[in-house]
Amino acid sequence: ERDKYENNDIAGVVTGLAWTSVGGDILFIESILSKGKGALNITGNLGKVMKESATIAMEYIKSNAERFGIDSGVFDKYNVHIHVPEGATPKDGPSAGVTMLTSLVSLFTQRKVKKSLAMTGEITLRGKVLPVGGIKEKILAAKRARIKEIILCKDNEKDILEIKKEYLKGLKFHYVTDMHEVIDIAITGQKVKNAKKL
Amino acid sequence: ERDKYENNDIAGVVTGLAWTSVGGDILFIESILSKGKGALNITGNLGKVMKESATIAMEYIKSNAERFGIDSGVFDKYNVHIHVPEGATPKDGPSAGVTMLTSLVSLFTQRKVKKSLAMTGEITLRGKVLPVGGIKEKILAAKRARIKEIILCKDNEKDILEIKKEYLKGLKFHYVTDMHEVIDIAITGQKVKNAKKL
Amino acid sequence: ERDKYENNDIAGVVTGLAWTSVGGDILFIESILSKGKGALNITGNLGKVMKESATIAMEYIKSNAERFGIDSGVFDKYNVHIHVPEGATPKDGPSAGVTMLTSLVSLFTQRKVKKSLAMTGEITLRGKVLPVGGIKEKILAAKRARIKEIILCKDNEKDILEIKKEYLKGLKFHYVTDMHEVIDIAITGQKVKNAKKL
Amino acid sequence: ERDKYENNDIAGVVTGLAWTSVGGDILFIESILSKGKGALNITGNLGKVMKESATIAMEYIKSNAERFGIDSGVFDKYNVHIHVPEGATPKDGPSAGVTMLTSLVSLFTQRKVKKSLAMTGEITLRGKVLPVGGIKEKILAAKRARIKEIILCKDNEKDILEIKKEYLKGLKFHYVTDMHEVIDIAITGQKVKNAKKL
Amino acid sequence: ERDKYENNDIAGVVTGLAWTSVGGDILFIESILSKGKGALNITGNLGKVMKESATIAMEYIKSNAERFGIDSGVFDKYNVHIHVPEGATPKDGPSAGVTMLTSLVSLFTQRKVKKSLAMTGEITLRGKVLPVGGIKEKILAAKRARIKEIILCKDNEKDILEIKKEYLKGLKFHYVTDMHEVIDIAITGQKVKNAKKL
Amino acid sequence: ERDKYENNDIAGVVTGLAWTSVGGDILFIESILSKGKGALNITGNLGKVMKESATIAMEYIKSNAERFGIDSGVFDKYNVHIHVPEGATPKDGPSAGVTMLTSLVSLFTQRKVKKSLAMTGEITLRGKVLPVGGIKEKILAAKRARIKEIILCKDNEKDILEIKKEYLKGLKFHYVTDMHEVIDIAITGQKVKNAKKL
């Protein structure tokens, strides 16, 4: 049974696309803040590479805080916990990178993520978005989950071109090469309801 | 030999439902506070995913302390120890999430858990309750253990509908989608006897 | 070759009952204090579950210090080391829980443990004593070792009833459900010789 | 599908040469600074030896900060994160040593790396560059990726002499024995755009 | 090739008896102090149980410092390193306990160990010495190594009685049950040359 | 392809002798200081026993600082990094002990190591040098690498006597039993060029 897109009411919750042996699915990246000293907690039955994605996203944001409109003083005052639900399923690989990045930017800005949006792509410390695998399966899952817009790496455009047009109906694609484009597309100007004051 | 429901005299003790290769059973989640600096100790021969559930519950409560009526100043003054008895049995999986959440809210509020209640469900950082497996076996075990009310994820309602009516007699079901519903149902307004002053 | 009951001269030394592939035996739980900052050191070639029992005992005592007549200020001033002798033998399982609890209460109160007493039972954070296996073998070993009184979980009484009366001659059984009963039976009012002033 | 040389706009991004079971490729070493206390974070699905290269590069730079024009006061004020993209591919071995060294010197000086340059070689604490394997495959990959200049260990010159001249057209080789030569060749006098003030 | 007894010139060096698949041998336990904060470092290719022996010895001494004439203020001012030479040979088991205890008491008192003495026996936190295996092979090795006196657990006396008298010629045995007896026999009243002032 | 002796220009670089399945070779032990708090970093694809040698060398020097003319105040002000090059080759065993000791004494005194010297031998905390294996292969490799003098354990002299005289031509052997002899032979009175002021 597949997941459905939910909504964008909560800061730090972003919809990603996953690809497993049994096909594609959407997944949620969730992150929260609690008072602390800058610890990063990562859960969800994740393998080493997926945990590294969370670290990369966090360090990239710390190193580029200003550009994202984040006061770098906050990083030492909170612990961050990133979770990927459905703990019974082991998960790994770099493809949730853009989703984790978006989750953390939403969390630290307390801004809403764009509605009906999903994404998949590896991130790097130099700010690039890299292509990932399983695009066809991920796109089919996105449609089933009522996603309307998808962010992909520019290098994954060729994978979309191989998919029958009819399967793509109702989906809008954003092809990106840089992590800032992801944030420009995904993070809205609007604060979430009951936004935390950091 | 199966366990029996006990009572709700002690803060932090909550009845969950487990499903193993030899059938369903109830299990107890126990938690206690000792003076400390905010360490979280988890025992009971638990696998990685079940330990992650405890972390998720704890971080969720820290991040939403106000809503639960908890003064967030207490988190730094105590260590929390969560234990799942019957150390000879290895345990894993995300389904004790709601039970751990309830245990910790009872612990930090020193309020009684609702009587004759059991529960099962995965929790997430965004406050959702997710469905879990083994529902039929868990329900049979709950009856045997003299449970009267059960909290389940709304998505598990379909599993209940597949169970013969006669097996469900005397059981009241609460179907929830959000972690706050769990707490609203499970945590009473009454302090436990000899409640600690935190 | 089996061990013999020794005596009750030393605070923190308590006699437990063990059950291995080669039959039952008694074992000693030993604990000592050294000046420190509250570290808990556990040795004796122990598996994960048996180490967890030590943690549970320690946290339970910290959380219930007053009831045991222990000034909770001491926990930060000492390190505790718990050891189970005969390092060549790997040991695991939850059944030494009551023995570890008793050892630590004796240690922190510097009171004598009741003479010629042995015990076996799992402990839990909510203060319960749970039944354990290998009762027949353990009882035979206790007799051989000149034990006179044995503390067991109430739920293990049925295992005793299955043992031939003649094997039980000279043994007095205490069936308990709560950890406070263990301490009430096992810890005497008398300080050990050269009791440490904590 | 192989990677292409990108550019030298960003401090800390350096192009290395890798050799895997499926042939040669270029790889990027990326490093960034975030405010901190001198922690070194290493990601990219790396094995133990490749992580050690990062440590060696970092310690060598700390020990020779003056010669590289780095104020050694900065090391305690920042955390360094080194990443090697394409997390789906496990990577190991010492041959990225020179690339990591160059990445960190670029990072701490905020100077541009020479354009269209790639490199491969093991580094040591005494400042030597040691030869590595897979030279032929690496050179072919470098050409394909539009690299113009390559830094190699002097002891790898013999491997170049075994390659057909036509494959080497358009490539300029720098043979080095010491780590300072690497930096002299690779690090330009020009700061990157928006250079951080450390 | 077997080791020979050396001498007693250095504080912290004590001769033990070991038993491996290729027969008995003597071994040396060495320990030294360096300025520090009480860390315990253990090397020599040792298994978990043998490392635990070092911990037990250290904690026992800390808990009984006065009786051994040690000012307990020193424990926080030094790091202790215990080493068992011949790193190529993996070593494990509890039988070096008495040797480690003696090494540490010699180290902290800077007193000479009795000349031509070797020992073998498990130690426990309650101050007992327990019997160990391989006695015959150990005794033969001790003779070969020109040992004159041997400390054994009283319970190992029966193993000595099974050895042909002629093999025991020239050896004096000390059978002990308590760790204080070991120290009374093994530690002389004489300081080592150039004794450290602690 | 084998390594060649280099020179003695750099403090902390010492030539050792190694023996692998493909014959003997020389190896370099390198160490450097960076400002810090006394951490010891060990790299080079080393196994547990070889890492222990580094710890033993470091602790021995700390405990005997005065005799080596080292102000013990420096140990807390610097981190030490010890590296053994050629990261692609896993290395283990205790035979690099004397080489690591010499490396660290050279490092902390900033004195030159004797020219054209190599060494092999296990070290112990009581200051002894112990014999090691593979002597014949190591000697042949030393000659090939243009080594002129070799330090060995006195107990390895017998291995040299079994080697044909002609293979030993041009080699001078120093047989030692104590670690101080190693330092007396290996460390010259001359500071390295650009010696660090510690």
Ligand SMILES: [Ca+2]
């Ligand atoms: Ca799903």
Ligand SMILES: [Ca+2]
């Ligand atoms: Ca994704």
Ligand SMILES: [Ca+2]
């Ligand atoms: Ca049960």
Ligand SMILES: [Ca+2]
């Ligand atoms: Ca449950």
Ligand SMILES: [Ca+2]
């Ligand atoms: Ca026994």
Ligand SMILES: [Ca+2]
């Ligand atoms: Ca027991």
Ligand SMILES: [Ca+2]
């Ligand atoms: Ca690639």
Ligand SMILES: [Ca+2]
């Ligand atoms: Ca490279």
Ligand SMILES: [Ca+2]
């Ligand atoms: Ca030997």
Ligand SMILES: [Ca+2]
């Ligand atoms: Ca021994």
Ligand SMILES: [Ca+2]
């Ligand atoms: Ca070599």
Ligand SMILES: [Ca+2]
């Ligand atoms: Ca060597």
